[in-house]
Amino acid sequence: MKNKEINKNVILKKITVSLTVVLLMGALTAFSYNTKLTSANNYIRVPDATQKKKDSVASVKAFAKVYSVLMSPRCMNCHPKGDVPLQGEDSHLHTMQPKRGKDGKGLYAMKCANCHQPENSPGLHAPPGNPNWHLPPSDMKMVFEGRTAHQLAKQLIDPKQNGHKDMKKLIEHADDGLVLAGWKPAEGYALPPISHAEFKKAWITWLENGAYAPKP
Amino acid sequence: MSVLKINGQSYTIDADENMPLLWAIRDIVGLTGTKYGCGVAQCGACVVHLDGEAVRSCVTKVSRAQGKQITTIEGLSKNNDHPVQQAWQEIDVPQCGYCHSGQIMSAAVLLRENPNPSDQDIDNAMAGNICRCGTYPRIRNAIKIAAEIQRKATKS
């Protein structure tokens, strides 16, 4: 009788990037390091410091893992398409509808940290916590919800959409406190689909191999 | 031993640092205006100001509150005359009254940060506070009245 918690995320979860590598190969295009990123291009890579040999197949393969994590509720719930965070394993709109606010930290009497403590609160259904709990700010929303693997990959490496992060900062971001918080869920919440170590490895592999985006 | 600064007064209490501020304030300090409603930050009955922010004291540990300024409903104003309190009195917002310490503390933060709140702003600030008696229409009206009282007070 209760269907408030609509499972919006089911479809997205199912797409977890079953890419045909062979098809991709033919379509790959490499860019020179300083090429301005344009959204018209299907495959992009960012300049990287390591100058490693680029492997577009490995990159796209790694991104599949990255994507599975980013689209898990532990990550996506705070990267909503609207201004209300998502909640729970089914990523429903957060009860009481707190809003992003300019800085991503909520509004008025509904600031994230008013409920979300520096650490997970004990007990089932108590607020998860982190000292830096917030959404992306309103001028850099970094939306994950609803993004295809292709769209998300492109977005992640676009400094205009990723919080002005260059390659170095992107790599460092794997160990960001809030990213790590995904693997310390509060009681009753599921972990992301792979371990943080696996995620970090895939993240770096994706980036260092040219940050190729899967085909749309 | 923890030191809590509540309504401008310091209290040294012997409590587990993990104890929610709510119970420290109610059971140890003895200020009972702050209410228990759910224990999991769902209802807002326990809202107090921690360095000015409307924290849910039922999930805020004593350890987080140390060294910070805590304001409870008892300390919001000296004479029960904060613009929000005046507005609440002007149109008799409370019914049973149990949730209104929290409602008033939340509304006070809204008015401090937005002196002229729209209906949407009111929703954005107040949807974290449940009222089972259903005083929501009056809360909405009272916040607008409080804004007016606050504006007049700043002018004069």
Next chain:
Amino acid sequence: MPSITNTSKRNFLKIAGLGGTALYLGLFSSNSSASVINASEIEGDPQSVELNAWVIIDTSGKVTFVDHRAEMGQGSYHSVPQILAEELEVGLNDINVVFGQGNRKYGNQITGGSSTIRSNYKNFLKLTASAREMLIAAAAAKWAVPHQDCYAELGHVIHRPTGKRAHYGELVVAASKMEVPKDVKLKKRADYKLIGKPIRRIDTKLKTNGSVIFGLDKKLPGMMYAAVERNPRLRGKVKSFDATNALKVPGVTKVFKIKMLVFKTYREGVAVIANSTYAAFQGKKALKVEWDDSGFEHINTADIFKRQEENVKTKEGLSYKKQGDPDKAIATAARKLDVVYQTPYQSHYAMEPLNCTAHYQGDKIEVWGPIQAPDWVQDALSGEFGMPREKILVNMTFLGGGFGRKAFMDYPHEAAVISKELNGPVQVVWSREDDATQGPYRPGITYRCEGAINNGKIEALKFRMSGQNNGHWMGGKKDEANDSTSEGFLAPYFDNIKNISFADVPFEIPIPSMWWRSVYASTNGFAFESFLDELSVEAGKDPLALRREYLDERCHKLIDKLEEVSGWKKRKKNEGYGVAITECFSSTVGHIVKVSRRDGGGVKIDKVWAVMDCGWYVNPDIIRAQVEGSIVMGLGAAAFHEVTFKDGMTEQKNFYSYPMPRINDIPPIEVYVMDNAEDAGGVGEPGLPPLAPALTNAIFDLTGKRIRTLPFSLEAV
């Protein structure tokens, strides 16, 4: 609800001067021998006097109102003084209100059935008017002037020609010796200075600065805190428990097994005693308990409704009311309808979770708490502890919401049991989860509604309900139909529809059930008023026009008002309008709900208009507030939450799974109060039942989709 006895039949109004200390106004029990009580009886606390004084005016002129009913938001703490001040001619703010303890001398104290004003106001008016006349008579005698040259105003008697004044306090002793006027003249409604006016509540200021004392705010010297792990199957026992870890929690001092009343049965649990609520809660979490659920049905919600549905489809049940021959009329009708409605179990979720503070002292027990029925608590504890009633002192605090739940004896009994074991004062705090999972609940009910239409007229109505009968928990007869089987149905329909029957098909399960704001009207109303809407469609008539055909003049006026304020006749395309009108506790309320399609799917409520006809009334603003609140609570029960059971246990434990309407869910609400010369009806509850059917009728109007099962999701319509 139990029948609310009009106490004036058993007792009689009296005014007594008690040895020159005060003027006492109240109901004296008919077996009390004298109207003037010996001075020695009243030394000390006036409440120890064996009379049910409601109003005391002492020699300093202070007026004290002893509120023998609970204040849980509905406003009797204010409304009664507003009545008293009118005829007594004192300022409203000069009346000091104290809560009366549980005591038979006050008559029925249960705050329920929306009865505080409607069952007492005439007595209050007569008493205070009589007292005023006695005070005037005393002044006239003192000044040796004619009575008619004197009048009363703001606590003084004034001699009109000379302007001479005397304070009530100076007059009470003399007044108490005056003859009680036989037939005191009451003011006309038009002359009221206070009654009927939207005067601000006298308890509001207490509720804006944290100074109001609810049950949880009661503190006693040396008081311990207790949390109790109760059998999750509502009435089970404790097989064994391990307190090792609980006792390791700092602050926890004791752990022991207890047994508490659940109506006339018992439930077991394990109590954890500590020096703070937090420590008690932590200790409770650390407990390991093995439960004994033998004999308790491990029921699931789906089975409940399946069994009920089978009942109404296959059995006639116990007849409650019958006129004409609906079966025959339905069998031969040109057009007929036969549909089933279902309403879920609901929990009260008062914002103040259950709690009680008790101090067992060997030869007496004193309790403090958010209590709706102090006299019942007295009865229950007296019986359970084998102590005379007068040794059970029951104190009401303000209630942080009640809605029927706090008229139940389990939590005060439990607190007294724990205090006895501890041999000291204790406050038992129910966590939200405890409050949510232990019942009793509003019972879920299945209705079968059959109707016949001939030539556009309703020829017959046949209603059958199947759901738990709350009365059975309080000793009600099982071979009689639920006495609320037709609650909510407007009486004029009986006069104007030939063939009607109501029956109750008995349904029993061991889950404790209890009143929930507006009780059976809240569920019956959904079935009756949805069905009338369906019949209006079947008859090809406007839903309001159809109702007019069978209702009386008083109801017509309410319908006129509804039409006028809502623009019912001027509705536009893409707007859904729905109406419902129900009656309970002697008041009739109509709602019109307007809905439209919501961006992103579903429907949204644009507005609710409500018209309340409660006859004679005290404070229209409190009435509006009660109806606003009823609409919000009704909306919650219609479209936000329900209680479900799995394996005999409640599934919803807190607001995260029993979501409440929040400020962003509430449409604009307009409430109108009818003015007429009718007798007073209830106010706290009658505004709730019409909301659900008015809403689903509006959704039908907009979408053609008929919702027959609650709750539903507005987003998913």
